[in-house]
Amino acid sequence: MLDSDTLIQHYLEGTLSDAEAEQLHDLLKAQPEIGERLLQQFDMDAMLHATKPLVASNIIRPALLPKRRFTFATVTSVAAMAACIALLGAWVLNEVLQLRPEAEETTASVAVLTRGVNLEWESAAITPGTPLSPGWLKLKSGIAQIEFYQGARVLIEGPAELQLVSSGEATCTRGKLSAQVPPQAKGFRINTPKGTIVDLGTEFGLDVSAANEEVHVFKGEVELHQPALTMKSLKEGQAMAIAGNTAMLAANASSFASLNEIDARSAMSQRFQFEKWLASSAKVNADPGLRLRFDFQDDEGSRSLRNHAVNGSQIADGSIVGASWTTGRWPGKRALEFRNVSDRVRLNIPGETKSLTLAVWVRVNGLDRSFNSLFMSERWGDRKVHWQITRDGRVRLGVAGGAGASHADHDTPVLFTPERFGRWTHLAVVFDPVTKEVRHYANGELLTRSALKSTEPLKIGIAELGNWNDRPTGGVAIRHLSGAMDEFALWDRALSDAEISTLAK
Amino acid sequence: MNTHETQAAQVFLAHHDFVRGVALKYAPWPGLMEDIAQQVFLEFMAKESQWDLSTDARPLLATMTRHIAMRQWRERTRQQPEVVQKLADHIRLLAEEREAPPRYEEEISVLRNCLQKLPEKSRELVELYYYNDIGTPQIADQINMKADTVCRALSRVREKLRECIERSSTQGGPAHA
Numbered sequence: 162m163l164d165s166d167t168l169i170q171h172y173l174e175g176t177l178s179d180a181e182a183e184q185l186h187d188l189l190k191a192q193p194e195i196g197e198r199l200l201q202q203f204d205m206d207a208m209l210h211a212t213k214p215l216v217a218s219n220i221i222r223p224a225l226l227p228k229r230r231f232t233f234a235t236v237t238s239v240a241a242m243a244a245c246i247a248l249l250g251a252w253v254l255n256e257v258l259q260l261r262p263e264a265e266e267t268t269a270s271v272a273v274l275t276r277g278v279n280l281e282w283e284s285a286a287i288t289p290g291t292p293l294s295p296g297w298l299k300l301k302s303g304i305a306q307i308e309f310y311q312g313a314r315v316l317i318e319g320p321a322e323l324q325l326v327s328s329g330e331a332t333c334t335r336g337k338l339s340a341q342v343p344p345q346a347k348g349f350r351i352n353t354p355k356g357t358i359v360d361l362g363t364e365f366g367l368d369v370s371a372a373n374e375e376v377h378v379f380k381g382e383v384e385l386h387q388p389a390l391t392m393k394s395l396k397e398g399q400a401m402a403i404a405g406n407t408a409m410l411a412a413n414a415s416s417f418a419s420l421n422e423i424d425a426r427s428a429m430s431q432r433f434q435f436e437k438w439l440a441s442s443a444k445v446n447a448d449p450g451l452r453l454r455f456d457f458q459d460d461e462g463s464r465s466l467r468n469h470a471v472n473g474s475q476i477a478d479g480s481i482v483g484a485s486w487t488t489g490r491w492p493g494k495r496a497l498e499f500r501n502v503s504d505r506v507r508l509n510i511p512g513e514t515k516s517l518t519l520a521v522w523v524r525v526n527g528l529d530r531s532f533n534s535l536f537m538s539e540r541w542g543d544r545k546v547h548w549q550i551t552r553d554g555r556v557r558l559g560v561a562g563g564a565g566a567s568h569a570d571h572d573t574p575v576l577f578t579p580e581r582f583g584r585w586t587h588l589a590v591v592f593d594p595v596t597k598e599v600r601h602y603a604n605g606e607l608l609t610r611s612a613l614k615s616t617e618p619l620k621i622g623i624a625e626l627g628n629w630n631d632r633p634t635g636g637v638a639i640r641h642l643s644g645a646m647d648e649f650a651l652w653d654r655a656l657s658d659a660e661i662s663t664l665a666k
Numbered sequence: 667m668n669t670h671e672t673q674a675a676q677v678f679l680a681h682h683d684f685v686r687g688v689a690l691k692y693a694p695w696p697g698l699m700e701d702i703a704q705q706v707f708l709e710f711m712a713k714e715s716q717w718d719l720s721t722d723a724r725p726l727l728a729t730m731t732r733h734i735a736m737r738q739w740r741e742r743t744r745q746q747p748e749v750v751q752k753l754a755d756h757i758r759l760l761a762e763e764r765e766a767p768p769r770y771e772e773e774i775s776v777l778r779n780c781l782q783k784l785p786e787k788s789r790e791l792v793e794l795y796y797y798n799d800i801g802t803p804q805i806a807d808q809i810n811m812k813a814d815t816v817c818r819a820l821s822r823v824r825e826k827l828r829e830c831i832e833r834s835s836t837q838g839g840p841a842h843a
Contacts, residue, residue, distance in 0.1 A: 163814065172753075182753045183753075191759070208773065397782070425700065
């Protein structure tokens with residue numbers, strides 16, 4: 162027989178067996194005070210779950226790791242041998258083949274925006290996943306979580322102004338922020354108009370308003386440096402105004418946003434966006450000019466993509482080859498991952514079209530090939546269409562010439578730099594014979610327009626998403642995409658700037 | 667989002683803990699509180715144009731939360747064996763019969779202070795179980811204790827935190843566990 166505490170714990174943990182459930186039920190009926198105790202434990206359990214800080218999920222205590230088969234010494238020996246082999250291999254390659262390393266790509270970014278809730282920026286919108294370079298962030302409203310490359314996590318609550326200085330330093334001139342600084346980011350600095358806070362590996366909050374500046378220490382210790390004053394040290398539970406009355410106050414963690422709150426809020430915000438997208442799908446599908454739309458919400462395990470366009474009966478469902486299912490733009494949204502040289506979706510767009518709009522939500526993981534396919538007609542020639550990304554990051558719509566005429570490539574400036582890899586991007590391209598131009602869009606914004614050489618109708622025919630097939634056997638060029646797609650649509654009309662912008666929201 | 671939608675989202679977020687408290691009262695089933703809060707958010711936002719955001723949103727949110735909580739509680743418990751369903755029914759009745767209103771909203775902020783005052787061993791246990799998602803049998807295995815002992819230790823920690831919150835609310839000052 163288990164005692165009531167153990168039974169209650171099993172109930173909270175969801176591990177109650179049938180026999181234990183019966184035993185607990187009997188106890189509750191016989192001793193009403195256990196019922197109140199269970200409810201109090203239940204409430205506290207729920208609150209404790211809600212206080213879970215995000216960072217804690219990353220902490221794995223060595224003592225609780227599964228027992229290892231290899232000792233540290235074994236691992237280091239193997240690693241040392243592997244390093245020797247790699248070095249020898251590199252030396253042989255360099256000496257024998259006279260290879261010279263290419264100039265390495267660099268980035269100016271010092272932090273990344275990892276989460277956001279109801280973000281409104283004073284300048285151009287910054288979305289989660291965006292690497293951040295030194296400069297000002299001006300947040301009108303919402304909560305943004307920024308992770309500095311040295312490891313500090315900072316939450317800013319709008320309205321706020323924060324200048325990123327380096328991967329370990331920022332300046333806050335307005336608003337509230339809370340910072341969580343792990344030991345490896347010790348020394349992280351936040352400057353304010355009246356002083357500088359140097360973190361010694363801790364959690365603290367900072368409130369910078371026009372009238373006052375206050376620093377609150379929730380955990381660990383911070384140093385407060387002010388011009389012409391001696392350095393002050395603030396410990397856990399203490400707070401202080403940075404200027405004026407410098408008496409010690411009690412730290413108030415509840416007046417600052419927590420990492421756990423932003424987690425819960427961003428999950429809700431994502432769910433809301435997903436639901437909005439689902440609700441708007443019927444309207445998009447009913448557009449008379451829409452001939453094909455894959456929403457990638459087919460049953461997991463399905464090997465075909467259903468065409469949801471109401472006016473798309475001439476275009477059959479797409480057939481998935483190789484590509485595997487993955488998570489799309491939001492949790493619960495599905496997408497197809499293209500990773501392997503064989504991965505593709507085969508489809509057939511019969512007939513000719515005078516106008517064309519293509520749109521896709523794509524996550525590019527890398528540009529491994531000279532040409533990385535988004536959507537390409539099989540083979541090439543006679544007004545076929547190739548929509549792809551070049552190795553240097555330009556999006557290209559290639560249109561083959563008809564009757565011996567030469568082809569035309571319509572390129573964007575470089576769009577896909579390493580900073581954009583791994584993030585969802587909405588791409589659209591419009592072939593418009595009325596204005597005699599091709600227009601490219603990214604995330605709803607017009608990127609470029611270029612003049613058409615020929616307005617002859619396009620003939621897509623058999624085509625592939627995420628790959629290209631140029632011949633039936635042998636020597637097929639490799640142009641598969643390394644990334645994922647979670648929505649694709651094709652119209653036989655030219656969509657306007659406003660329509661594209663709506664699609665990308 | 668348009669302005670009204672943004673305002674509606676802000677109103678909801680200002681009452682997020684209130685919604686969680688109501689959810690706990692009407693659906694005392696482990697792990698259900700966040701799902702209910704999320705569903706209330708979605709349904710609140712789906713009809714946001716109907717709400718007058720200048721008035722107190724609590725009565726509306728309380729009604730929505732109660733309906734959604736009961737719906738989700740039914741869906742979740744009916745998948746359980748009959749004996750567990752009976753237990754769940756009993757616990758829900760006990761929760762509904764409680765006279766005290768939900769106090770989640772006031773208590774969650776006090777709880778954070780109380781957590782900081784816990785003795786080191788208790789705080790470690792909270793971190794292992796709640797923050798690192800390690801189950802009681804695994805904790806017991808790693809620290810060479812019986813699983814029942816870990817269950818009782820967790821129970822005592824929760825009790826201490828409850829006492830700390832109550833002491834704090836009667837004193838009106840900083841909490842000491």
